[in-house]
Amino acid sequence: MLASLTLLGFGPTGWGLQLLRATAMTLAVSMAAYAVGMAFGALGAWAKLAGRRPARLLAEAYTTILRGIPDLLVIYLFYFGGSQVLTALGHAFGGEGFFGLNGFTVGMLAVGTVSGAYQTEVLRAGYLAVPKGEIEAARMAGMGRLLMLRRIIFPRVLRFALPGMGNVWQQVLKESTLISVTGLVELMRQIHIGAGSTHDAFAFYLCGFALYLALTTLSGLVFRAWEGWSIKGEPRVAGRMAA
């Protein structure tokens, strides 16, 4: 027990620093992937809600396919397919040898693309939940499109979409473990390396449980607080007042 603690601690033989650094890497790659997913999600939701037929069909295909295929395959596609394309491009421009995407970029793009499919549905449902009267009222008040987008649509969609957005974030955080197959040393990879090179694999995996639980719990609290902020202007319902 004590030996396990030394192993996971910050002493000269401890893996503490590496684990901390890997946790930061997991957070960084997850946030980057989430940002990519948010961009794709916004585009997808726009296409489904207001796009012309081809855009709508494209968004429909995007969400159907990406939600029905394992993320691992999407990561392989970006990892191997990315280097396939880059090497071909590199040779076309007179380069030689092998060109590839690094693990971070692959992970960010792959997990981002998958989460974007879920985010599309979350944002679309969020927009549909905004009462039409509010948008009409904004139009009546003479707001321009951009002002209306900034002052009415964006905050209102956020209010209805935030719970779903929180779920997508949790999913991204957990799926970032799959990026370890590209060799990027994020938390999962670091834990696996630690487990493989010491005689206490179990302690490392248990420590991984603790660290991932901490990440999902703390970020869950952040989203909860954000949700509270997003509904602060609304009248309190009896149930919430009693609580």
Next chain:
Amino acid sequence: MDTTFLLDTLGQLLSGLPLTLELAGISITAGMVLATALALLRTGPRPGAWFVRGYVYVLRGTPLLLQIFLIYYGLGQFDWVRHSLLWPFLRQPYWCAILALTLNTAAYGSEIIRGGLQAVPAGAVEAGRAAGMSRRLLYRRIVLPLALRQALPAYSNEMISMIKATSLASIVTMMELSGIAYAIISETYRALEVFLCAGAIYLTLTFLLSRAVAFAEAWLNPHLRAGTP
């Protein structure tokens, strides 16, 4: 794109389909049984309910890959595990993957079934009680059928994510669909073609599953079918 390669790939991938189906089928079925037990425990008195809360919190708050690794690589370091009766199972990646998938889906599933249990109308329970049913009979005939029927649509999402989750078994050396796909990609470096073939198989699977669940739903809800009074 050349068709011979696509067809050849498709054929090779399909040889991994039985394993994918096995992993998904066993873990979904076992997971559903476990999920029902957990949901019943969760709605019961305190010590059991707290245990289930903790279980769900840990299993849903951590990544599936880590859970698979803990079982496959982590457990073997203990002598008492290696000398136990379970060792013949736990040393095989097949059973480790199934165990991890089952435990994982049971956590998500128990919350879905709990929602179904809470949606059982109080009147139905009272009627059963008034008819003199014992607690067991009440659960078997009234509560569970109503709860499971209620939970089924939401459960289909969980089943679909389980089919996708079986791909993680390839990371612990199982040669199911994704494992074979990886082998072909790293041999030929034709990622897009292999992705298209494997993706088509997974999409077909998830589509068939969602149709099957919709069918089961219609079968379980005869009163909602069109044409019934």
